[in-house]
Amino acid sequence: MTELPVIFEVGTFVVLGLVLLFDLLLVLKRPHEPSMKEAGGWIAFYIGLALVFAVLMFVFTGVEHGSQFVAGWITEYSLSIDNLFVFIIILARFGVPRKYQQEALMVGIILALVLRGIFILLGAAVIENFSWVFYIFGFFLLYTAWQQARDSGEDEEDAGDNALIRRLRTILPVSQDFDGSKVRTVVDGKKMWTPMLIVFIALGLTDLLFAVDSIPAIFGLTKEPFIVFTANIFALMGLRQLYFLLGGLLQRLVFLKHALSVILGFIGVKLILHAMHENELPFINGGHGIEWAPEIPTWLSLVVILATILIATVASLLVSKGKVDPDLADAEQRSHLEESEKPQQGNASA
Template identity: 90%
Template sequence: MTELPLAFEIGTFVVLGLILLFDLLLVLKRPHEPSMKEAGLWIAFYVGLALIFAVLMFVFTGVEHGSQFIAGWITEYSLSIDNLFVFIIILARFGVPRKYQQEALMVGIILALVLRGIFILIGAAVIENLSWVFYIFGLFLLYTAWQQARDSGEDEGHAGDNALIRKIRSVLPMSQDFDGAKVRTVVDGRKVWTPMLIVFIALGLTDLLFAVDSIPAIFGLTKEPFIVFTANIFALMGLRQLYFLLGGLLTRLVFLKHALSIILGFIGVKLILHAMHVNELPFINGGKGIEWAPEIPTWLSLLVIVATILIATVASLWVSRGKVDAGLQQAGELSKIDEQEKPQA
């Protein structure tokens, strides 16, 4: 197997670091909610960048390493879709203004890269010993899916209405509202924390738990830390724009909220089944893995997610079209009534 050239590794990290820095400065300089077109163009850019890097891997490191990167990138990108839906829930629950969600997600992604880098250095062997985490997070996702399904759909929109923030505010001095993307602000001459601090922590912890699943998965494809880390970087770089692309659909499609609850429930079941399969808790099956618990493959996860979104989209468009037709019919009937009620000349 061809050794990875040191100059290629250093050059890769320098270029990716500059791209991330440019992206961060762009977000901080012009906070806004990107349009679906803008988000789509950025996603195309990052996917194209990953494909160019794959070609360079084949040229400079050989077929085997190049193939490992492609497989790892696709796997990590697929698994990143899972926590993307949880990001949508977190930002909605904390009522983060759409204008500042880019900054929140950017900081969350940087935290994710740092945490995943630490995980990669530690190695998959240690990570796999934390199998009990899958039980906790799986149950959390099932609860979140149930909450999402029964939610009235009204926009909370105010950080002070969030129960978790109210509890944390009883311990930490915290402002009632957000102050842009700042974690510290001044209220009545006193420095206090803002709810954005909790959002950053929630996003970071969410990706930390999902990384416990994704890092061992890619270590099953390659043992090269460089390939593992670059695959994670390319998977996360376009995640922010993908969030806004899906977020735009969420505001337009009435049944996507229900699809989201189904997807979250599916992911929760997936994590619990994985925890059962690799179980090490002594009070469950004597500390041994449960053989009959199936491992849900990534392709099946993608199939469920895509199919659920497509069904919700078609149903939403069908219902929306019916409402438009009914509205036009009602408007026509009202117009006829007005004509009949007009005094004859």
């Protein structure tokens, strides 16, 4: 397996940094609700960029690293799509105007990158020195998979209204209305925080919770921090546009949670088998590796992940055809209604 060239790693981060910076400046300069055509074009661009990067990984680093990136990217992308369910609820519950939802989502994505970067560095350091941590990661993913399979989604409806958010509302002076994408405004001569600050905090908490699940999952596919981080970056790039492209259509992916449960469970088993093979715990097999414990190859992981996502997507579209989740539909309708009434109500900061 070819080592990752330093110049390739540096060049990758420079290019991705410039792309993300351009995306951020575009959002700040021209806040708007993207059209279906615009959102679709950006998603196609980001997916194409990820595929080009995958080809470069195969060419410059070999089949193993290339396969690890593709498997990690698809896994993280699937988990990121699951994030969108919660994002829809949060933005709709707080009544974020559609025009400024791009800024909110962009801040959420930046927070996700920072938090995941910290988790990746910590995870890589722990894995490098303590191989037994794979046991913990493996059983944690099995538990998460079980929770994901039995989760009805009811908890997600309170994602933007948990105890911390309620506490912040009692401590901080928060205005009733938004003032564009600002986090500070002036109401009757008094400086106040806008609800956008609470939205940012809610998105950050959501990102933190999802990072706890996703980082152990991808470390089950590769131990290379570079691959882990780039897979996360490519998974999060385009997530903002995907929100506007899919919107309420996400509710039709009724089997997505089950698919993610299968994927997390599979990776959990893979991690435990790897931990057994590399075992150093003295109370298990005398501290020696268990030779009969099979190592699941990357290509098999990739096949399982792709097949699971494909089957779940097709089954979801067939079963949910013509059906609409009333909760998500009502949330989206309230968001559009509040935005249309905004000019009539006036701005609280005026």
